[in-house]
Amino acid sequence: MIYRFTCIVCPLGCSIEVEVENGEVKEVRGYKCPRGMEWAVQEVISPKRVVMTVIPVEGGALPTVSVKTAEPVPKEKIPELMRFLAKLKLKAPVNVGQVVAEWEGIKIVATRGA
Amino acid sequence: MEPMPQIPILSYDVVVIGGGPAGMAAAIKARELGLNVLLLDENDYLGGILPQCIHPGFGLHYFKEELTGPEFASRLAKRLVELGVEYRTAARVLEIKNYSDLEKVVIFTSPTGVYQVWAKAIIYAAGARERHAFEIGIVGDRVAGIYTAGEAQTLMDIYGVLPGKEIVIVGSGDVGLIMARRFALEGAKVKAVVELMPYPGGLARNVMILRDFNIPLYLSHKVVEVRGKGRVQRVKVVKVDENLNEVPGSEFWIEADTLVISAGLVPNVKKLKKIGVEIDPATGGPVVNDRLETTVPGIFVAGNALLINDLVDYVAEQGELAAEGAKEFIENGGIESKKWVKVKKGQNVRLIAPHYLSGDHDVYLYLRVARPMENVELRIPGIGKKLRLPVVKPAEMIRLKLRAKEIQKASEKLTVEVVRA
Numbered sequence: 349m350i351y352r353f354t355c356i357v358c359p360l361g362c363s364i365e366v367e368v369e370n371g372e373v374k375e376v377r378g379y380k381c382p383r384g385m386e387w388a389v390q391e392v393i394s395p396k397r398v399v400m401t402v403i404p405v406e407g408g409a410l411p412t413v414s415v416k417t418a419e420p421v422p423k424e425k426i427p428e429l430m431r432f433l434a435k436l437k438l439k440a441p442v443n444v445g446q447v448v449a450e451w452e453g454i455k456i457v458a459t460r461g462a
Numbered sequence: 463m464e465p466m467p468q469i470p471i472l473s474y475d476v477v478v479i480g481g482g483p484a485g486m487a488a489a490i491k492a493r494e495l496g497l498n499v500l501l502l503d504e505n506d507y508l509g510g511i512l513p514q515c516i517h518p519g520f521g522l523h524y525f526k527e528e529l530t531g532p533e534f535a536s537r538l539a540k541r542l543v544e545l546g547v548e549y550r551t552a553a554r555v556l557e558i559k560n561y562s563d564l565e566k567v568v569i570f571t572s573p574t575g576v577y578q579v580w581a582k583a584i585i586y587a588a589g590a591r592e593r594h595a596f597e598i599g600i601v602g603d604r605v606a607g608i609y610t611a612g613e614a615q616t617l618m619d620i621y622g623v624l625p626g627k628e629i630v631i632v633g634s635g636d637v638g639l640i641m642a643r644r645f646a647l648e649g650a651k652v653k654a655v656v657e658l659m660p661y662p663g664g665l666a667r668n669v670m671i672l673r674d675f676n677i678p679l680y681l682s683h684k685v686v687e688v689r690g691k692g693r694v695q696r697v698k699v700v701k702v703d704e705n706l707n708e709v710p711g712s713e714f715w716i717e718a719d720t721l722v723i724s725a726g727l728v729p730n731v732k733k734l735k736k737i738g739v740e741i742d743p744a745t746g747g748p749v750v751n752d753r754l755e756t757t758v759p760g761i762f763v764a765g766n767a768l769l770i771n772d773l774v775d776y777v778a779e780q781g782e783l784a785a786e787g788a789k790e791f792i793e794n795g796g797i798e799s800k801k802w803v804k805v806k807k808g809q810n811v812r813l814i815a816p817h818y819l820s821g822d823h824d825v826y827l828y829l830r831v832a833r834p835m836e837n838v839e840l841r842i843p844g845i846g847k848k849l850r851l852p853v854v855k856p857a858e859m860i861r862l863k864l865r866a867k868e869i870q871k872a873s874e875k876l877t878v879e880v881v882r883a
Contacts, residue, residue: 354666354670355666356665356667361853361855395674397674400517400518400530400647401516401647402618402620402622404622409506411621411622412620412621412622414513414516414530415516416518416530430648444532444533444536459529459532460516460532
């Protein structure tokens with residue numbers, strides 16, 4: 349199986365190919381720096397993303413606060429995390445940087461005050 | 463007839479119009495430089511468009527760490543408050559008047575009434591507006607469910623309302639791609655992103671989003687028609703050839719309840735045009751010198767009102783630069799230069815700013831290419847400047863630093879070109 353990516357580590361945007369056989373990375377091609385190679389391998393083995401959403405807030409200046417995960421989350425777990433976040437409700441005051449919830453050890457941080 | 467009520471008069475060194483990243487950075491810098499500054503914003507909150515841009519990717523250059531839009535905005539807002547910068551939200555500017563170089567008036571309404579502010583300089587940082595459905599030639603029924611990307615973003619990320627369930631997005635620029643991710647994350651089905659050009663309009667890291675959520679991207683296609691009863695029901699898509707002409711017989715329909723238009727931004731310059739500021743048709747923003755001063759002395763411009771940026775970091779940088787310009791203008795009663803070197807667009811340069819350089823200062827040139835190219839050199843033959851670039855794309859603004867010394871080598875003009883290395 350060959351995975352093809354446009355590298356997003358820097359603006360060069362190298363076209364990287366990762367060849368995987370029996371769940372193991374066999375060869376990586378097309379990268380111009382080690383950071384790009386590491387990123388592409390990570391993308392194949394366990395892609396992770398920072399997740400962002402908004403949570404309803406009572407009594408704030410705006411009806412929601414925006415939040416993000418304090419660290420990147422495995423991609424396949426994102427739908428589950430989103431369902432967890434969809435149930436949350438907050439009360440003002442909320443400050444930027446405040447941890448408003450935790451999910452499987454991952455902190456959910458407010459990125460907007462209310 | 464009752465006599466006209468007296469409009470209260472306020473007086474400042476500089477008025478900043480727009481409380482987004484450009485305006486806030488300008489106001490902060492102006493205050494730090496010892497100017498008496500007032501910031502006006504028509505929204506109820508500071509930050510401009512940033513409080514609704516809840517995704518990460520902001521501030522890597524300016525704050526040296528990766529922030530979300532609201533976080534970037536709140537850092538600037540905090541600094542603004544610490545410095546005691548005066549600001550008014552819900553303040554809508556009605557008119558700008560330019561009486562003389564050091565006498566400018568801004569008239570604004572606010573919840574506490576109408577005011578006129580006299581100032582020596584104005585920094586205009588009113589951002590951009592979005593292009594809408596009619597502007598890109600979409601015809602059909604006038605139905606609910608058609609939004610610009612920014613409107614959909616405001617609904618979802620400020621008010622917590624999902625604008626639709628099955629969504630077609632027009633435009634694969636960063637805004638369109640980022641909205642595709644937000645819709646998909648929140649459980650809507652993004653049925654297609656439709657892009658007129660043969661290549662995606664956004665940064666590579668945002669094009670990845672489509673892969674993450676299995677969203678189909680139709681390159682060299684356009685949405686031409688929208689149909690529905692009361693609400694969007696389907697949109698018609700057609701293929702285009704290399705001259706962007708519709709290919710006959712290639713049309714197909716996509717069922718959707720929502721159409722999101724993300725077809726680019728246009729600098730917000732109406733009020734500047736009214737007072738005679740010269741506009742560059744390529745950037746859509748004002749013609750400026752290296753202090754970001756427009757062709758009306760003492761009126762400075764920064765951020766997306768100057769040209770459409772892709773990084774907020776550059777927007778904030780422009781705000782600071784405009785503030786330095788305002789300081790120089792107020793202190794010296796004008797910005798003088800022995801000569802102005804005109805910046806000219808050469809091969810594969812679609813737009814560039816600033817337009818005039820004094821050679822008195824180091825300067826950042828901001829430019830975009832017209833079409834993607836690999837293995838190129840950015841060249842300024844007049845001064846022997848060369849910069850190797852492995853790849854250039856219209857979506858990625860190029861920022862080039864020129865030293866005052868280098869500029870001084872130029873005669874009356876300087877041509878910037880992007881050519882094969």
